[in-house]
Amino acid sequence: MRLTIWLTVIPLIGLAFGAWPSQLKGNVQTDTRRSALQPVSFRPLALGQVKPSGWLREQLETQAAGLSGHLDEFWPDMKNSAWIGGNA
Numbered sequence: 846m847r848l849t850i851w852l853t854v855i856p857l858i859g860l861a862f863g864a865w866p867s868q869l870k871g872n873v874q875t876d877t878r879r880s881a882l883q884p885v886s887f888r889p890l891a892l893g894q895v896k897p898s899g900w901l902r903e904q905l906e907t908q909a910a911g912l913s914g915h916l917d918e919f920w921p922d923m924k925n926s927a928w929i930g931g932n933a
Contacts, residue, residue, distance in 0.1 A: 917929070
């Protein structure tokens, strides 16, 4: 019984003292994070500008012809799902 109490109390004390210094100084990580951000290096692409070919195209066609492409046929909730334009 005593061992169980000590095995519970010691980690709790360690957690309390481990969090204490960061509470005194404030969260330094969020203060420096904004200054570390760099400007965006990439420009967004228009929809349909990138087209799959080769192995990736074959995999996507296989998935579309298989279970992934016919999900709404066997899962009734998918017909009205917000993911595909529904309101559920």
